[in-house]
Amino acid sequence: MNTWTTVLVACLFAFLLKFSGYVVPARLLEGPRVSRISALLPAALLSGLIVTQTFAGDAGRIVLDARLAAVAVAGILLWRKANFLVVVGAAAATAALLRLAGWS
């Protein structure tokens, strides 16, 4: 699939998901079990994304590199209530400086 197709199909799905909430009868999705699961979905997906972005190397290898240090710094800053841009900037700076120092 080329990148444009991927981008446009994903955009279409994103809109249809948003629009569905305006046309689907509310009671269909308001079961307590369904709403619990959907409330937890972002946490599970974001956590999965963090792990793959941090540990995945070439050809499915698990690697420990500068990205792990960057995520640790991000975690500490979030715990110290730093804002979004500071967290993202510090994560990038950590990885960049470690690579400059010769650690992949």
Added chain:
Amino acid sequence: MTVEAELSEGRRKEVVRQGISVGVATGLYGVSFGALSVASGLTVLQTQALSLLMFTGGSQFALVGILGAGGSGTSAIATASLLGIRNGLYALQVSQFLGAHGPKRLLAAHLTIDESTAVGIGQQEPRAQRIGFWVTGLAVLIGWNLMTFVGALAGNALGDPKTWGLDAAAAGAFCALLWPRLSTGDGRAAAVLAAFIALLTIPLVPAGIPVILAAVAAVIIGWIAHGRHERGEPGLPGSDPTP
């Protein structure tokens, strides 16, 4: 229809100010999305198309993150769409007070994201809810797109993204998006289980798939939490299913 109380001028201004400040703050994140997107190999135009047409930050970060890591288009679309499901659930709540029809409803759907929903349902009066939703949604749309453009141009001028740690910036951005969702016991349990699933499956399946498998954690924890609730057992502190 019940007669609605007029909103005082002071109250209206207060809600508008709230919406615009959320819009400006959120819009600034657009810089990091723009830079990460071009670093992942997308063009400036593709990056801008995502911010304009997809317009839901988590899904956008996920899509470019997976494509940048060599994942297939299908897994990128699937993950972005799974992350976008919550917008549909927000829409269910927003449609209760918005009362939008026709083309206005299409625009409302497009603007249905975390921030506009949060500001909208955070108000007491129905009129304030509507103002909060529209002002926040439009402010974020404008800010997010302008700053995406700035970030995309800056990202293009930087060269090899790894030198600047932009790959780690993506992981940092996901950490910041995850953080507020760890305030409940169920949220923490789902995140930990998802992390284990992803880590175990990275060597076994193609890039992008571990994230989708991690979503199963939400089903498992949600199912258990629901059973516990049904039996009237106390949940973990703060385990209310608020989105």
